Amino acid sequence: MKPNTSTINCPYCGSDKIIKKGKRENKHKSVQLYLCKECKKRFTNEAIKNKSYKIEDVIKTLSLYNQGFTIVEISKKTGIPKSTIGNWKNQYADLFNLQKYVKLIRDFSKKHQTINRYKYLHKLVYIYQQNSFKLETFIRNKEKRLYNYLKLLSYGKIDNNIFTKSTLSASKVKLNINHAVELRKTNNNACKLTRIALATVDDNYKRHAAVEKVMLKNDISTIAVEVPVFINVSNSTIPWLKNLKSNNGYITGHIDILQYRNNKVYILDYKPKADKEKPLGQLFIYACCLSKATGIPFSKIELAWFDENIYYETGAMKVYKYLMQNYK
DSSP: OOOOGGGOOOTTTOOOOEEEEEEEEOSSOEEEEEEETTTOOEEOOOSSOOSSSOHHHHHHHHHHHTTTOOHHHHHHHHOOOHHHHHHHHHHTTTTSGGGGGHHHHHHHHTTSOSEEEEEEEESEEEEEEEEHHHIIIIITTTOHHHHHHHHHHHTTOSOHHHHHHOSOBGGGOOOOOTTTSOOEEEOOHHHHHHHHHHTTOOOGGGHHHHHHHHHHHHOSSEEEEEEEEEEEGGGOOOHHHHTOOOTTSEEEEEEEEEEEETTEEEEEEEOTTGGGOOOHHHHHHHHHHHHHHHOOOGGGEEEEEEOSSOEEEEEHHHHHHHHHHHOO
């Protein structure tokens, strides 16, 4: 994504009065420089600041490390010096935080594929992906029904007709209750990883895939991406949900990012310009689908949407309570 000066703030004083001020060249890349008209300081807007290598090189290297490759093996693959790889590993340990499990990942990858994929043709093409190391390590013994559901997805064991014949997708469901439900607002690792991922693409259509790829390979919490979910509305006890109409009685969708942390399931949706979005209807449908398929109660499901600057989150139970009180 090419930066637009209208969306850049000065890292020193916060001003949005920014102009381009030349470029810094080296043998690997050209870096755009900016000048703040308020405090007069110059800066770059790079997600990962590195003097010698492209951001893609840094991400690829750290992703390989987090899939179980050793520094020596990565150096041979990429031609990047072992000392540089070691420096990156230490510098970005808090953000690319899966690396604390790298020894276990290395053992796991000797017998299993770390990333498993399945291509679904649900009117459009969706590539379901799961990090099998995280699934086996963090989910198998804690959330057995979620584990079983995700394993089925990795083998394509769901009825594709439900998706191809449905006339209502979760993304079309609106629920303008942001004002009535408490939202937690922050800037967390999801935002930081998104900023890094977006810096590698200049095509808006590739943004979702880039964000999902970086998080799946490098973030401890992200278990799976593009997760197909569905629910038969006639089986629901929620009046608001039962009032939604679909040709075959099903509402379907694909969760951008599924996380597991703090003994809770997090349903995340990457939304460019997240501060202008109101996707609680869509996210709550996802929660209904996932709860029905796995038995996980709303009290253990969190709903969130985010971009590179901001992250919004609330509990599925809060949305459920509001709907039950106001949509009878």
